[in-house]
Amino acid sequence: MMQKIQRFGGAMFTPVLLFAFAGIMIGVGTLFTTEAIMGSLASTESLWYQCWNIILQGGWTVFNQLPLIFVVGLPIGLAKKQQARCCMEALVLYLTFQYFLSTILSQWGTTFGVDFAAEAGGTSGLTMVANIKTLDMGMIGALMISGIVIFLHNRYFDTELPEWMGTFSGSSFVVIVGFFALLPVAFLSASLWPMVQSGMRAFQGFITGAGAMGVWIFIFMERILIPFGLHHLLYFPFFYDSAVVNGGVFSTWATQLPELAASTESLKTLAPYAWPTLTGLSKIFGCPGIALAFYFTAKDSKKKKIAGLLVPITLTAIFCGVTEPIEFTFLFIAPVLFVVHAVLAATLATVAYMFGVVGAMSGGLIEISALNFIPLMAAHWPTYLTLLVVGLVFTGIYFVVFRFLILKFNFATPGREEDEEITFHNKADFKEKQAAPKGSLAFMILDALGGKDNIVDVTNCATRLRVNVKDESLVKTDSYFKGIGTHGIKATKTNIQVIVGLKVPSVREEFEGFL
Known part of the structure; x- marks a missing residue:
């Protein structure tokens, strides 16, 4: 079961790899189309605004069509054969499911406690998918339907039919089976998902009310699950779905950027939902402290070689937000250090949050700059100055704590092992x-x-x-x-x-x- 969960988490990363570039385009486009930053140059009538608005709207493609992208992205990682055909089957059956659900709710919505006459969006629980008004099941619904289709594809794609029925084999047969399989799924979704939506709203109230403690628990769990490859499953509903805010933190934050840039009020007041993505702070400020501890505790004869190892993997963590290369240099040698890392990462994010820092900050410096520093520095520089101070303090804390533990317990971190060939x-x-x-x-x-x-x-x-x-x-x-x-x-x-x-x-x- 653990292997299947890990495989599922890995497969979800196929579409996620698109998010970094999309986020950068949104950040840059928002910067150049915000009148509070660019002045009259960014007025809606100007050619400058109109040209950059094209880029901005193009950047929204990934986030606006998130369910569709996950529907066709999951088969790439999980289909055991003919992945391209499985992607087509998943798209067709996902749209079929939405038509089923839309028709059910338009006819019997009140039976299921859904006001289908309400406008899509907001708190109605409804949304538009490929111009179909339907129940807002977000990424979870997309993954559910795609998972069902992948199962059917892996099981039935190679089914041999009589020669005279050959036209219904392969993808056609999968779609036929899926068509009838998704009918009861649509009825169950109409019946159960409104209750799930109510539960999500209750959870939002709970986690928001937990304040700093909620931030600490979430960030700690996100870090500590990395060795098991399960951290994706924890943060996906927060980042890209409606666990704490309708539409997900990233999409909501990017949409709100013009409003944030035009106001000098506290970011924490303007966007109180944007705390789960503080996972990136330990990547920028924690990893350098870890790398310095490794370097200064390494044997003198190995420091030059250690620097060659640490510089690229530390820069990868800082600028790209990918921490596995540096984390896996010590995870198995000294697991206790990874637990300490998770504790410090959670504490860093919580302290920053208590000082008013929120935002789309789960990635590296490139992504964080595009979605935070560049469009918002003019209005919120005191917040980012505070973040810099807090972050650098924690870089020092990371260094001191890791250096102390390495020397105290004589951990064989890079540069301290006896057999040079083991690591290098x-x-x-x-x-x-x-x-x-x-x-x-x-x-x-x-x-x-x-x-x-x-x-x-x-x-x-x-x-x-x-x-x-x-x-x-x-x-x-x-x-x-x-x-x-x-x-x-x-x-x-x-x-x-x-x-x-x-x-x-x-x-x-x-x-x-x-x-």
Whole structure:
């Protein structure tokens, strides 16, 4: 079950990888179309505004069509065969489901406690999907329907029909089965989802009322779940769905940017919902403190090599918001340090929140700048100055705490291990391996996993190649994987996560080619 949950979480990252660029375009477009920042240049009648507004509206594509994108994105990671056809089947059946649901509610809405005559949006519980007025099930509904279609696709796509019925085979057969399977699902959704919406509104009130304690618990859980690959499942409903605000934190924040830029009132007052995305603060301020602790506790003979390792992975965390490379350098050597990291990350976000810091800050410095600093610095510079001070203080706290624990318990963090070859190989060694026959990184990973006959399935998230194997005893050690150019592995019996980095999509593609 854990493997299936991890695989599901990894598959959701296929569409999520689009969010960073979309967020940047929204941030830049909002900056140049906000009259409070650009003055008369950004008046709606000006050519400047009209040109930038085109870019801004294009940037909204991903967030405006989020359910559709998840519907077609999930099969890419979870369909076992003919992923492209499964994407088409998922889209067709998702729209079919919406027509079912829309018709049910238009005819019997009052029976299910739904006022279908109300305008879509707001607190009505209704929305528009592909010009279909329907129940607002958000990303959860999209993932549910896509998951059902993937199950049907994997089970029925290869069903052999009599020759005279051949036109109904393959995708057509999956859609036929799905058509009838989704009818009861539509009735159940009409019956149960309004109650779920009421529960969500109650949860919003609870978590908002929890204040700083709610912030600390959420950020701590998000960090501590990273080793298990389950953190996506925690934050998705908050970031992109309606767990704390209708439409999700990112979409609501981006929509509200012009209002935020035009006001000098506290961001915490203007956007009290925007605290779950403070997960990015530890990436910008915590990871440098960890890296400095590693460097200053390393053996003198290894400091130069340690710097070569730490600089790129620390910059990746700061600017791109991808922390696995640096976190996995110490996670398995000293798990207690990761728990401390989660505690400090939660405390950093909570302290910043108590000082009035909120915003779309889950990514790295590039994304955070586009959605926060660039469009809002003029009106809210005191808040961001406060964030800088708090952040730098915590960089120092991270450094002091990690350095103390490393020296106190003699943790074999990078640069302190006895066997240099366990963690480090020089560039010449790596190039030599790359130059070997079939010596690509993907092939070396495949070989280290026991060869293609040992592979059950493969998917990926932002930085990890997630593989299920038949026999875990055939998988090489963590140090071996580091030696061939990865950042190591996280192994849970037959579920293996290879920490590759941001190039993992291309590595997966080549890996599947070898399979």
